[in-house]
Amino acid sequence: MDRKQEIITAATRSFSLFGYKATTMDQIAKIANVGKGTIYTFFENKEVLFQEIVLRMIAEMKQEATNVIKEDRTFQENAHLALMKMLEFRETHQLFAKIVDEEKDLRTPTVQQVLKQVEYAIVSFVKVKIDKYIEKGEIRQVNSELVAYLLLKAYLAFVNDWNITHDQSLSEEEISHIIQDTIFRSLLI
Amino acid sequence: MDRKQEIITAATRSFSLFGYKATTMDQIAKIANVGKGTIYTFFENKEVLFQEIVLRMIAEMKQEATNVIKEDRTFQENAHLALMKMLEFRETHQLFAKIVDEEKDLRTPTVQQVLKQVEYAIVSFVKVKIDKYIEKGEIRQVNSELVAYLLLKAYLAFVNDWNITHDQSLSEEEISHIIQDTIFRSLLI
DNA sequence: TTTGTGACCAAAATGTCCAAATGGTCATTT
DNA sequence: AAATGACCATTTGGACATTTTGGTCACAAA
Structure with missing residues (x-):
């Protein structure tokens, strides 16, 4: 599936559940089943x-x-x-x-x-x-x-x-x- | 002058100047020319x-x-x-x-x-x-x-x-x- | 060649002491 | 009876060690 969409879905869920600070990039990568580096190919930070x-x-x-x-x-x-x-x-x-x-x-x-x-x-x-x-x-x-x-x-x-x-x-x-x-x-x- | 009033005046000045946290009871007592214990005879805390x-x-x-x-x-x-x-x-x-x-x-x-x-x-x-x-x-x-x-x-x-x-x-x-x-x-x- | 990755790093956050500061008490003085 | 300040238990804040985390990049997979 589209990796960017996976990341957005995972990040949305995580931010909604834990807030901004308590959400880590590692967490998002894991939920999205994606390497952490991949996130940074779509989003600057x-x-x-x-x-x-x-x-x-x-x-x-x-x-x-x-x-x-x-x-x-x-x-x-x-x-x-x-x-x-x-x-x-x-x-x-x-x-x-x-x-x-x-x-x-x-x-x-x-x-x-x-x-x-x-x-x-x-x-x-x-x-x-x-x-x-x-x-x-x-x-x-x-x-x-x-x-x-x-x-x-x-x-x-x-x-x-x-x-x-x-x-x-x-x-x-x-x-x-x-x-x-x-x-x-x-x-x- | 009335000790209670002295305390209130001193406390008002101190809270106005430094805020709640940065105001100490010692400070108020000193400004009011009163022993610290005296404050506690008028105010619980x-x-x-x-x-x-x-x-x-x-x-x-x-x-x-x-x-x-x-x-x-x-x-x-x-x-x-x-x-x-x-x-x-x-x-x-x-x-x-x-x-x-x-x-x-x-x-x-x-x-x-x-x-x-x-x-x-x-x-x-x-x-x-x-x-x-x-x-x-x-x-x-x-x-x-x-x-x-x-x-x-x-x-x-x-x-x-x-x-x-x-x-x-x-x-x-x-x-x-x-x-x-x-x-x-x-x-x- | 292009896309994806996770080990790696610097920086930030968190935890750990400990000495100094502070709120509150009470035996003593006035 | 009213006032006091030395005293104490607790909290705070600063220095330092440890862990976590955002972000990078050399390398692997496609």
């Missing part, structure tokens, strides 16, 4: 491999979100469906937050660069969707970049931060409802 | 002393936020002013700034716990205000705790986080405007 995997996950989520959106539905319906779809990845998002937090002291510019990139990818994606509905006249003319940024931060707050200070995490329905009730509602004409 | 001091800061924060609120203003205006005032504490109060820094790169458990208390205090404060305006009939019947939480996180995102990924920070007017446009708007009857 561990950081780049991780980055590649994160980028793929984002691409997958973008795809899923896109699939769920139907042109003939209202903004509210599509926004709700897209949000619920994203909440299906909730555990992945929580894990990612954990890894980022775990690596907080590793304030290397490279790590920061990746985070910036991830944030930009998500915000851009959401911004485009918002702009489309503004053009359609379904929602008000707002600063779509700021709204996209707020949506991301609000989502992360309810999915990740809430658990830090509360021992019962919010259900998907509660998260969807509160965002629906505040941000989405504000955007309607 | 270092942690309790620290909490007492942060509690005083929280009380001050609440007071300042309360002072900013005027009954004849709209909910949006009051909420904005109060939240901005509380977030400003990071710049105006050395103790708060020091604590935030220490939580970020030392991860001191006591400091983490105390910061949770600060967050809880702010959210509770905002929640009470929301409830009052719900009763007044100015805003819709929403889950006030979740809305308060969202408001705090939204302001934190725009006031603090935005600068991390963008080199131009947002003006107070821009922040006020975007929150009005995305959250406050949905709350109005």
Whole structure:
């Protein structure tokens, strides 16, 4: 089978299971049934491999979100469906937050660069969707970049931060409802 | 002068200057011109002393936020002013700034716990205000705790986080405007 | 010739001491 | 009765030894 794909699969499993630091290149090579050197023929180093995997996950989520959106539905319906779809990845998002937090002291510019990139990818994606509905006249003319940024931060707050200070995490329905009730509602004409 | 007050003053200065971990009980005793044992006749231990001091800061924060609120203003205006005032504490109060820094790169458990208390205090404060305006009939019947939480996180995102990924920070007017446009708007009857 | 590999290396992480520092106590002083 | 600081048990941090790990490359396999 394709060696690169084997490596990506193994690395994804390992990073998801043990986090970034606790995953070793030897481990990935072993799981992928590949020599360690082989990994380095496809990926420059561990950081780049991780980055590649994160980028793929984002691409997958973008795809899923896109699939769920139907042109003939209202903004509210599509926004709700897209949000619920994203909440299906909730555990992945929580894990990612954990890894980022775990690596907080590793304030290397490279790590920061990746985070910036991830944030930009998500915000851009959401911004485009918002702009489309503004053009359609379904929602008000707002600063779509700021709204996209707020949506991301609000989502992360309810999915990740809430658990830090509360021992019962919010259900998907509660998260969807509160965002629906505040941000989405504000955007309607 | 009152020995307890001397201790509190000395401890506040020391915590503000050096943070929690780097402040020693000997140091506090020396600054307060008091025997170390005396501290323990007023405060059970270092942690309790620290909490007492942060509690005083929280009380001050609440007071300042309360002072900013005027009954004849709209909910949006009051909420904005109060939240901005509380977030400003990071710049105006050395103790708060020091604590935030220490939580970020030392991860001191006591400091983490105390910061949770600060967050809880702010959210509770905002929640009470929301409830009052719900009763007044100015805003819709929403889950006030979740809305308060969202408001705090939204302001934190725009006031603090935005600068991390963008080199131009947002003006107070821009922040006020975007929150009005995305959250406050949905709350109005 | 091209692709894959694992022994090898420098660097980073982890473990091990041990002396210095620190939180907390309590017999003694005021 | 209130205050104190010498004292103690525990923790911390620094120096050093040991292990682990990311990354390389000479060599093997295809």
